[in-house]
Amino acid sequence: MYVPPAFREDDPVELRHIMRAARLSTLVTATADGLMATPLPLFLDESEGEHGVLHGHLARANPQWALPVHGEALVVFSGPDAYVTPSWYPAKREHGKVVPTWNYVAVHAYGRPEFFDDATRLLEVVTRLTNLHEQPRAEPWSVTDAPEAFIKAQLKGIVGLRLPITRIDGKRKMSQNRNADDRDGVAEGLLASDAASDHAVSRLIPRHR
Template sequence: MYTPPAFREDDPQALRQIMRETRLATLVTATAEGLMATPLPLILDENEGEHGVLYGHLAKANLQWKAPVIGDALVIFSGPDAYVTPSWYAAKQEHGKVVPTWNYVAVHAHGPIEFFEDEARLFDAVSRLTHLHEQPREKPWAVTDAPAEYIRAQLKGIVGLRLPISRIEGKRKMSQNRPEADRSGVAAGLAGSERNSDHDVATMIPTGPNHA
């Protein structure tokens, strides 16, 4: 991932937060047949390894897990993003030398991937992932709420994955390279957008002269 110094995100806690908040990541593997990719919900276990370990599962019918992987796998976590129009820049009125851009947050996690079919490990991975997304609910659903035989049959249709993160790259492109007046204009423009996702990005634009 191309990351100019102004946009590099190296803080481990910030990187983990981005991964935790990304509800759907993309698993990419290189194979002899070419690149293969699958959108997946994943869970980050921060207590394993230097950078953490990712867990998830694929449908057994998905050919990605059967294709031998060349090198490390890549998981892409895409955070909030928004289009930025030059019309929001104060510089547009000053000299007009401005162009559109896109603000976004992304984390690329690399590591050796393991696929597994062991029922106990699958049950653990599925249970943890379910708990992660059910816990905010008033009455969370648990895997054990379903009949044991039904769950056992469902597990036969999936394959688990484990990816210890060996290398991680983070990028937070939020207009840090623009003058203060331009950043204020971008934040205000996004805050007034009709897109709810733009409002999230608006709160992430750094303000103040120290970011110019």
């Protein structure tokens, strides 16, 4: 990922926050059959390794896990994003030398994926993923709510993924390359939008007032 210095995000705490907030990521691998990509919910265990380890699972019928991976795999996490119109820049009224752009947050995590089908490990991964996303609910569903034999049968249809992260690229492109007045104009313009995602981007733009 191309990351100009003004947009680089290196803070480990922020990187982990972006990865967790993304909820759904994309696993990309290079194989003899070409590039393969699968959208996946993953969880990050930061207690393992320098950058943490990603855990999740794929459908057993998905050929991505069975094909040898050339080099590292890439996991893409996308955060809030929004279109930025030049009309929000005071600079447009001053000289007109402005163009549209896009503000966004992204993290690219790299590592060599490990696939497994051990039933005990699979159950742990499924349980942790379920608990993570059920926790906010008033009445969380638990894996143990389903019959044990049913869960065992379901586990046979998936393959586990463990990906120790070897390096991370983080990017937070939030109009940092514009002057303070232009940044305020973008933030206010996004805040006036009807889209909740635009409001999320507005809150991330550095303001001077």
